[in-house]
Amino acid sequence: MKTVIVEDENLSRKLLETYCEKCGLTKLCGSFETANEALEFLNGDEIQLLFLDVEMPGINGFELLDRMSYMPKVILTTSKTEYAYTAFQYDVVDFLKKPIQYNRFLAALNKIRQLNNELQSTPEEDFYIKSSGKFVKLRYSDILFIESLGDYVKYVTEDKAYVTHSTLKMVEEKMSSGPFMKVHRSFIVNLQKVKDIKYYTLAIADKTIPISKTLKSEVLKRLKIVE
Amino acid sequence: MGKNVFEADTGLDKAFLDAVYENDTQTAAAIFEQYLIDLPSDLASIHNCFSSGDREQFRSLIHKKKVGFSYVGLTAVTADLSELENKCSAGADLKECQQQVESVLKRINESTEAVRQVLKRLQQHEDQ
Numbered sequence: 001m002k003t004v005i006v007e008d009e010n011l012s013r014k015l016l017e018t019y020c021e022k023c024g025l026t027k028l029c030g031s032f033e034t035a036n037e038a039l040e041f042l043n044g045d046e047i048q049l050l051f052l053d054v055e056m057p058g059i060n061g062f063e064l065l066d067r068m069s070y071m072p073k074v075i076l077t078t079s080k081t082e083y084a085y086t087a088f089q090y091d092v093v094d095f096l097k098k099p100i101q102y103n104r105f106l107a108a109l110n111k112i113r114q115l116n117n118e119l120q121s122t123p124e125e126d127f128y129i130k131s132s133g134k135f136v137k138l139r140y141s142d143i144l145f146i147e148s149l150g151d152y153v154k155y156v157t158e159d160k161a162y163v164t165h166s167t168l169k170m171v172e173e174k175m176s177s178g179p180f181m182k183v184h185r186s187f188i189v190n191l192q193k194v195k196d197i198k199y200y201t202l203a204i205a206d207k208t209i210p211i212s213k214t215l216k217s218e219v220l221k222r223l224k225i226v227e
Numbered sequence: 228m229g230k231n232v233f234e235a236d237t238g239l240d241k242a243f244l245d246a247v248y249e250n251d252t253q254t255a256a257a258i259f260e261q262y263l264i265d266l267p268s269d270l271a272s273i274h275n276c277f278s279s280g281d282r283e284q285f286r287s288l289i290h291k292k293k294v295g296f297s298y299v300g301l302t303a304v305t306a307d308l309s310e311l312e313n314k315c316s317a318g319a320d321l322k323e324c325q326q327q328v329e330s331v332l333k334r335i336n337e338s339t340e341a342v343r344q345v346l347k348r349l350q351q352h353e354d355q
Binding site: 098101 | 249251254257290291295302305
C-alpha cells in the first residue's frame, strides 16, 4: 500500500515512519513536515494511504485534502479530538490521537485492510444465468451493471448484455457482498467499474445510471468520495 | 524490555513507554536520541516565543511540541503544555502564564538526566 506521512512534529513523524516499516503492510513513499511540501508529491504520484496531521504551519491537513486531485484513504493524526466532526465530513478512515501507540496504529491499518477487502472481494468467481435458452457462464468481475426490466433483468458486461428471467431483488440478495451495490430501484452496479459521478447519476462505460436520492450518500461512502 | 529499561524509578511514564515501543529497543533508542538532539533548540524556541508575547504563535508552538515529550515518557509535561495551550486558546494573558511556563521548563530540564539514563540503558541493551 503506497503510503505518505504528513506530520509537522519531528518525533511523531519518525515514530510513524518506524511503525510503517515495522508493520510490513505499507510502502512508505514520502514523509513530509508540511502540507505545502507534500502537495506537489501527492498530486504527482497517486498513493493509497495518507497519515495526515491537521494543525500544521501553512495549509492545514483538511486544506491539503481539498487541494488534492484524488482521495486516498486517510488516517488523521492529531492531539485534538475536536477535529473529529470535520474528519467525519472528509470521510477519513480513522483518527489516531497523538501520542500514538503501536497497537492503535495497527488497529487503524486493519480498518484500511477491511475496507480494501470489502471493495475488492467478489462473492464467487463465476456463476451461470439462463439466457436465450442456454446457460451462460459469467464472471462477477466482468459485470458492469444489472438493470431491472420488470420480471427480467439485464446483465451488462463490456461486450455483451444478457437478459434473464429474474428480479433485481433476487439478484441483490445473491450479490449482497463484494463490489456490487443497488444504487437505484432499477440498477445494481459494480462499484469497481464506476468512472465518474455527477449529481444523481454515475457513469459506467458509456452508460449513465441514475442514483436514488436516498442511496446517494451510501454510494459515496462505499466509493470513499467526499461530497 | 520494559522491566529492564523503562524502570519506574526514572520518573518517566513506564506504562506509556511500554505501550509505544513494546519490545522495540532500537526504535526507542532512536526516538530518545532524537529527543535529546532536538531538546536545546526546542526549549530555546519555547522560551523565546513566550518572551515575544505573541499568544497565537506561542499556542501554535506548544501545540506542535507538546506530544514529543510523551515519546520519552514525559506524559505529564504533555498534559501541562496542553493546559497552557487551552489557556492561550481561551485568550489568557501570557503574563499570567509565566509561572506555569517556567515550571514546565524546569520540569523538562530536571527530567533530562532520566531520559539520558534510559537512552544509555537502551543502547546497552542493543549492544548485548
